[in-house]
Amino acid sequence: xxxxxxxxxxxxxxxxxxxxxxxxxxxxxxxxxxxxxxxxxxxxxxxxxxxxxxxxxxxxxxxxxxxxxxxxxxxxxxxxxxxxxxxxxxxxxxxxxxxxxxxxxxxxxxxxxxxxxxxxxxxxxxxxxxxxxxxxxxxxxxxxxxxxxxxxxxxxxxxxxxxxxxxxxxxxxxxxxxxxxxxxxxxxxxxxxxxxxxxxxxxxxxxxxxxxxxxxxxxxxxxxxxxxxxxxxxxxxxxxxxxxxxxxxxxxxxxxxxxxxxxxxxxxxxxxxxxxxxxxxxxxxxxxxxxxxxxxxxxxxxxxxxxxxxxxxxxxxxxxxxxxxxxxxxxxxxxxxxxxxxxxxxxxxxxxxxxxxxxxxxxxxxxxxxxxxxxxxxxxxxxxxxxxxxxxxxxxx
Amino acid sequence: xxxxxxxxxxxxxxxxxxxxxxxxxxxxxxxxxxxxxxxxxxxxxxxxxxxxxxxxxxxxxxxxxxxxxxxxxxxxxxxxxxxxxxxxxxxxxxxxxxxxxxxxxxxxxxxxxxxxxxxxxxxxxxxxxxxxxxxxxxxxxxxxxxxxxxxxxxxxxxxxxxxxxxxxxxxxxxxxxxxxxxxxxxxxxxxxxxxxxxxxxxxxxxxxxxxxxxxxxxxxxxxxxxxxxxxxxxxxxxxxxxxxxxxxxxxxxxxxxxxxxxxxxxxxxxxxxxxxxxxxxxxxxxxxxxxxxxxxxxxxxxxxxxxxxxxxxxxxxxxxxxxxxxxxxxxxxxxxxxxxxxxxxxxxxxxxxxxxxxxxxxxxxxxxxxxxxxxxxxxxxxxxxxxxxxxxxxxxxxxxxxxxxxxxxxxxxxxxxxxxxxxxxxxxxxxxx
Numbered sequence: 138x139x140x141x142x143x144x145x146x147x148x149x150x151x152x153x154x155x156x157x158x159x160x161x162x163x164x165x166x167x168x169x170x171x172x173x174x175x176x177x178x179x180x181x182x183x184x185x186x187x188x189x190x191x192x193x194x195x196x197x198x199x200x201x202x203x204x205x206x207x208x209x210x211x212x213x214x215x216x217x218x219x220x221x222x223x224x225x226x227x228x229x230x231x232x233x234x235x236x237x238x239x240x241x242x243x244x245x246x247x248x249x250x251x252x253x254x255x256x257x258x259x260x261x262x263x264x265x266x267x268x269x270x271x272x273x274x275x276x277x278x279x280x281x282x283x284x285x286x287x288x289x290x291x292x293x294x295x296x297x298x299x300x301x302x303x304x305x306x307x308x309x310x311x312x313x314x315x316x317x318x319x320x321x322x323x324x325x326x327x328x329x330x331x332x333x334x335x336x337x338x339x340x341x342x343x344x345x346x347x348x349x350x351x352x353x354x355x356x357x358x359x360x361x362x363x364x365x366x367x368x369x370x371x372x373x374x375x376x377x378x379x380x381x382x383x384x385x386x387x388x389x390x391x392x393x394x395x396x397x398x399x400x401x402x403x404x405x406x407x408x409x410x411x412x413x414x415x416x417x418x419x420x421x422x423x424x425x426x427x428x429x430x431x432x433x434x435x436x437x438x439x440x441x442x443x444x445x446x447x448x449x450x451x452x453x454x455x456x457x458x459x460x461x462x463x464x465x466x467x468x469x470x471x472x473x474x475x476x477x478x479x480x481x482x483x484x485x486x487x488x489x490x491x492x493x494x495x496x497x498x499x500x501x502x503x504x505x506x507x508x509x510x511x512x513x514x515x516x517x518x519x520x521x522x523x524x525x526x527x528x529x530x531x532x533x534x
Numbered sequence: 535x536x537x538x539x540x541x542x543x544x545x546x547x548x549x550x551x552x553x554x555x556x557x558x559x560x561x562x563x564x565x566x567x568x569x570x571x572x573x574x575x576x577x578x579x580x581x582x583x584x585x586x587x588x589x590x591x592x593x594x595x596x597x598x599x600x601x602x603x604x605x606x607x608x609x610x611x612x613x614x615x616x617x618x619x620x621x622x623x624x625x626x627x628x629x630x631x632x633x634x635x636x637x638x639x640x641x642x643x644x645x646x647x648x649x650x651x652x653x654x655x656x657x658x659x660x661x662x663x664x665x666x667x668x669x670x671x672x673x674x675x676x677x678x679x680x681x682x683x684x685x686x687x688x689x690x691x692x693x694x695x696x697x698x699x700x701x702x703x704x705x706x707x708x709x710x711x712x713x714x715x716x717x718x719x720x721x722x723x724x725x726x727x728x729x730x731x732x733x734x735x736x737x738x739x740x741x742x743x744x745x746x747x748x749x750x751x752x753x754x755x756x757x758x759x760x761x762x763x764x765x766x767x768x769x770x771x772x773x774x775x776x777x778x779x780x781x782x783x784x785x786x787x788x789x790x791x792x793x794x795x796x797x798x799x800x801x802x803x804x805x806x807x808x809x810x811x812x813x814x815x816x817x818x819x820x821x822x823x824x825x826x827x828x829x830x831x832x833x834x835x836x837x838x839x840x841x842x843x844x845x846x847x848x849x850x851x852x853x854x855x856x857x858x859x860x861x862x863x864x865x866x867x868x869x870x871x872x873x874x875x876x877x878x879x880x881x882x883x884x885x886x887x888x889x890x891x892x893x894x895x896x897x898x899x900x901x902x903x904x905x906x907x908x909x910x911x912x913x914x915x916x917x918x919x920x921x922x923x924x925x926x927x928x929x930x931x932x933x934x935x936x937x938x939x940x941x942x943x944x945x946x947x948x949x950x951x952x953x954x955x956x957x958x959x960x961x962x963x964x965x966x967x
Contacts, residue, residue: 157914158815158921455928511906514929515922 139365140374140414141405142332143203144304145188146281147381148210148246149180150486152507156519164527167478167520174220181221184385189227191399196236199406204415205237208281211244211267212484225271232272238415239268241280241300247483248283248446250291253461255468260483261298278302279416283485284445285334288434289325296326301420304376306436307333311429318373320419324430331429332416334376336436342401343383343394362401366410374419445489452491452514459521466528475531482524487517535957537563538682538699539573540673540692544589546854547579549658550795551878552712554854555744555768556688560587562769562950569954572680574695576654576669592672596650597622620671622646644671662691663726670694677702683961688712690727693734706739706964708956713799714751717873720798732756739960742953744768744876745897751875766953767901769946770881787818788865788924791888793857793879796827801893801910804870806833810840811917817845819924824849824860861886865930866923870910871896880905881944884937889930891919901944904936 154169195203209228217225231237243249244263249256265276279302280295287305295303307317317333342361365375384395405411436444446453460482467479490513507513539560543553556573563571564586571587578591597620621637622644623629629643646652652668655661673695677685686708687696693709700707715723715731735741735756741763743749749765752758790809794800802823809821823833823846830848837846852860861867867883867890874896881898883890884905892899893910906923908915923930 155915155918157918158925159811159914161815451928451932455926509907511922511929511933512919515918515926518922518926519918 138372138410138412139367140372140412140419141365142206142374142376142414142416142419144206144208144240144281144334144376144378144416145381145384146208146378147185147213148208148484148486149177149213149216149382150489151212151216151481151484152490153487153516153520156516156523158519161519161523162526164523167524168481173216177216177220180382180385181217181224182386184381185217185221185224186227187386187395188381188384188398189224189231191395191402192231192237193227193234195402195406196231196234201234201236202406202413203236203402204413204418205231206240206277206279206415207231207237208240208242209268209271210242210246210484211264212246212480214267214271229271229273232274236415238277238279238417239272240277240304240416241265241268243283243483245480245483246283246485247480248286248457248485248488249461249483250282250286250294251446252457253464254290254294256461256464256483257294258298260480263480277417278420279304279330279332285436286434286446287331288431292323292326292329292431296329301328302330302332302416304332304334304378304416306336307331307429308436311431311435315427315429316373318375320374320422320426322426322428324428327428330420330426332374332376332419334378338375339378342377343379343397362404365405366408445485445492447493450491450493452510453488456488456491456514456517456521459518463521463525463528466525466532469532470528472531475527478524482520487513491517535569535684535961536680536682537569537571537957538676538680538685538705539571540669540685540687540695540699541573541575542689542691544573544575544578544582546581549851551876552689554771554878555712555876558769558771558946559950559953561585561771562946562948563587563953565947566950566954569957572682574673574676576665576672590676591654592669593651593654595652595672595675597644597646597652597671597675598650620644620675622650624648624650642671644668666691666694666730670698673699674702684708684957684964686710687734690715690731690734693730697734697737700737706960707734707737708740708742708960709734709738710742710744711735711748711752711875712744713875714748714755716751716755717748717875718797718799720872738762739964740764740956742766742956745900747895747897747900748875764956766949766956767897768876768878768881769944769949770878770885770941772885772942772945787820789863790819790821790866790868790920790924791860791864791883792821792823792825792868792870793852793860793883794825794869794871796823796825796830796833798829799872799874800825800827801870801872802827802829802833803836804910804913804916805868806836806840806842806846807913808868808870808916808920809837809842809846811913812920813842813845815921816924819845821846822849822860822864823847824852824857826851857882858886861888864888866891866920868916868920869893869896869898870913870916872910874898881941885941887934887938889923889933889937891916891923902937902940904933904940906933 151168153167192205232239242264243260245260247260249260268276278300280300281304282291285305287303317335321331323329323331338361384398386395490507491510541556545553545557548554560571560573563569572590573587574590576592578594582589621632621641623632624646652672654665677699684706685696685700687693688710689712696707696709715727735752735758741752741758743752743763743765745767746765749763752763753760792805796802812819834848861883867880867888869877869880869892871877871893872895876897880890880892891906891908894907895910899907906919908919
């Protein structure tokens, strides 16, 4: 019998307000609170709530057969608690069913793991606390890193923090002839189980409703479904990862995706060849776990996966270096408001806007600085400069 | 294939990008085998260079009167040239003598110099319309003297000439739109200029626009059918220079330049406003405005009123060599054009390793990737982009490096190749008819 881990991820991107150099030193707010309130409540109604209701319904109808893993960033959880209580409660209801595992991760969906171990551990800790607050139980021991980044250094940090599993992407170079559809462990850290998801499969799952009217693509969904339910000799493990923002009730492609998920859950739950499980359920499997050796960073660019961060991108490199330079200063800060801002600044969406291939063809407003990588960089650096001054002032007094 | 091309200016005697663009295109075309370009300008100064192409000045063409059809014997066939109807005269006596004859109704009297040529200033002075008319006469004359396969005219000043030549010789006309009246005037258009532009566009077999931005203007404002209008982007002359390293700045601090005519179209006020904003936060920056134009007095006053004189400099018009030197010491270039069909200066700057900020209302912003783009009216955004360039070296270094690479691949050969493709296509259709 094949096993499937359905992983849903949610980090609502929180753009910065256009922050002109004039405002450096004024300590004006960094984000547009009004837009945030509006955005959060509209997304909650067209995406988060419908998806959660769908999951609740299937859990109930299948008598707890459906098991799901959810990554909810701490920043988003905080926003939901403040501005969309209904959605926050729906996550709590999911947790109460006992069928949903809330994965560990970074508080801000941040890239701290690549730059500053201290900041990373703090992010992890903050995220665990926020998840414990939401679910009322101990946080999960399976970790999902921002952008699914993983290497030996991160492996060591995770093992040190007591994590037992990590979700990342496996590619041909790493796995060779081995199938990604199995549970692995890291040679260096035998206690750390590795769940590989396939970006091709994740993308193909949502493909039938894409704008391209490619006949081949719509066939893919069926192929994947058949693959899931195929009764082979060995049982396979599929880690299917879907972001919330691609599942919504709004008109257009995303609404189709919600129906697709509904249909998929309906048939999969009735299939005798397929079993849903959450990552933690699998941690205690002891037999037949092959080990892999990871010598470089995962995932690797190429194919159709879009990486948030590219080490060759000077803008991203500079922005992140300057950001994490402040970790030391943050250690001297106790003001929770400043800590909140620090967590907000770490959100990887700011860095994503600086990606080489990022160009927003139709910015929401002409003044949107994030419509080009350069504008996003200047804006972010202006904010960082201001934040740095703020830290200096606080440390002095 | 022989092309008769009409322009208004040619380097080194230029007032803007038009002449530079024409030269680049002609040079590019002349490198394609099987094509020969004859470029006509109203006035030739004598120091222009032309290697693989012929350059004719309207002021050098000797007009002669031709009253009757003439038969020239060629190998195997006779060529008949019809009377042009142009009747040149030098003195009032000659005029009256000619006037007393029985004449064809198309006859036109033209006052010529002793050498039998027409006088041209080659500038944009008061007698502009007269010069345009005379230029068309020259074109008509050349159409009978020269042999060519098609006519190509650059911008409205040369449209009447292009039409005259094409009509006379019965050859197809291509008009090349580098700017429209809507760009130059900012909306308050001169109906006479508009009429000339529209007539040229309607007559032309094909219209080349330098950007999609201009193509839209041509289609929407001049009512031209989209199938006739083709966008072929301009390019930048390749130049392997290391002058950036050789030149030393005489002034301390960063230098931000504006290079272009000081006219409404180029948005000089926005540059001054940007300087005003930035100087409130930084004082080691100098702003240089190179160029001249009708808005200059107003802009000088604006700068004085805002108290920028210490950090704001006007250079007046600069020749290409001086422009190159200014670029060599510049840390950034701003082009806040209100309406810019193409805008070649940013490409030249990028080629010299100067990061640029261009307005989204420009054609060049369609094709460059490694430039900062803002709306021309949003001076806060321009100032912010400039602040970023001057204060975050990672950004400016990236733009310098990538900008050089990017402009390195934008040679005129590519543009010329596309124009040639259009020529062939048109020639094919023409002969098929």
